[in-house]
Amino acid sequence: MTDAVLDIRQLKTHFLLEKGIARAVDGLDLTVKSGQILCLVGESGSGKTVAGFSILGLVSEPGRIVSGEIMFKGEVLATKSDRQMSHIRGDRIAMIFQDPMMTLNPVLRIDDQMMEAILIHHPEYGRKRARERCLAALSEVGIPAPEARLRNFPHELSGGMRQRVAIAIALLNEPDLIIADEPTTALDVTIQAQILYLVRKLCRSHGSAFIWITHDLGVAAEIADRIAVMYAGRIVEEGPTDAVLDHPRHPYTEGLIRSLPEGQAPGQPLFQISGVTPSLLNLPKGCPFRPRCVRAQADCETAPTERISEETRYRCFHPANTPNEGSANELS
Incomplete structure (x- = not known):
């Protein structure tokens, strides 16, 4: 893709701990274009922040990138030395942290x-x-x-x-790529709305690609051109914002959308996805969402391959009904 600012292929970032290997990012595929805002969405522990730090080469021991490719404007970042990356960070790639006092x-x-x-x-x-x-x-x-x-x-x-x-x-320094790690979480709603409007406006005027890391689908709906939903280190669904939010394919995406307070009837309890996120040291066999999934069946004990339906790609054997779907390999 000639206009891709960032192109990530099969990125794996693992933490080598005494108890075992925590697969924080485990086969991430992601592309972001110039002037595009992509929201990386998921619960805490899904690997969103580690993915952002991996792009910048900021993963500290015992974490390390074990395989995969990160292409930035045609350059392979993994081959860059610490000195070369220090020239890129803050200039060509910038990061906004959740707490500005960290910056x-x-x-x-x-x-x-x-x-x-x-x-x-x-x-x-x-x-x-x-x-x-x-x-x-x-x-x-x-x-x-x-x-x-x-x-x-x-x-x-x-x-x-x-x-x-x-x-x-x-x-x-008018960077080509900006990564924002939940920068509006601690702000009140009015200030958050102003910041979201500001970021979208500046992204358009500067032509920077933007990765916005968040657990809040409401924020993603407000700001994103595309949404990538992460779970247990992998993207389980990705596509244009309207397509993902209006017609979610993956049960986890459906659960996140149903959990939004805006969709609940007054006086009714809020919907919750059952169970808890799995330990990255001991992921379930096959689909990592299987123990929490209402549509799980026996074949979910095998890891699902990526499938494509119209503009959306997802990993699920039993998605919401959708026409014209097929495996990514079949369609490529």
Whole structure:
């Protein structure tokens, strides 16, 4: 795909523990195009964050990428040295963390942190030009009186303001790819809505590809062009947002959608997917969702191959009824 910014094939990131091997990411296939927002959705422990860290080469011991390929703008990231990756991170690929205080240094003013993010990659800018770029970035993310905010320390800003600063830092060098790890989870609904609108607008204007990691399908519905649903280290369903949310194929996707409060009748208990997420050290035989699945049958003890129905791909032997479906191998 010539317009693919990121192309991941059969990525496996495992944690080699004393008790065994935790397969946090176990055969991930993912493609993100320029100007596209893809939401990576799933419960805690599904492997979403580890996938994001794998792309950036930030997985620490005892975790390691054991196989697979990560192609970024035609370059194989796995062959890059730590030094080469440090030039890519923050410049061509940026990350926004869930807690902006993980990004912002509490003892440095905002201007020092923002200018460092530019000058470490582009020393030719000089401090004057770098400061002008910082002011422009703060204005882009809707921060009032940006000149005054540059002189603030992080603790002098509200949570929503700090997250806007973190987004501004991610945008400073106009990266080709931005990875956001649940950056609106700790914000109130009004600020969250503003951030979602802002990200979508900036993604379109800058043409950056965006991976938004979240457990919230409501957020995904608001912002995503495509949704990829992860479970136990694998993508179990992926496709255009409307197709995935309106006609889910995988039982896990159906369960997540039914769990949304918006779909519940007043006074009725909220729907819950039965059971708990499996231990990555001891995954069930065959389909990892089998012990929790209402449609599980004997053949689910065999790992399902990827299938395609119209624009959606999924891994399930007994999906919701859908026309024109076949195995991915048959259709390729």
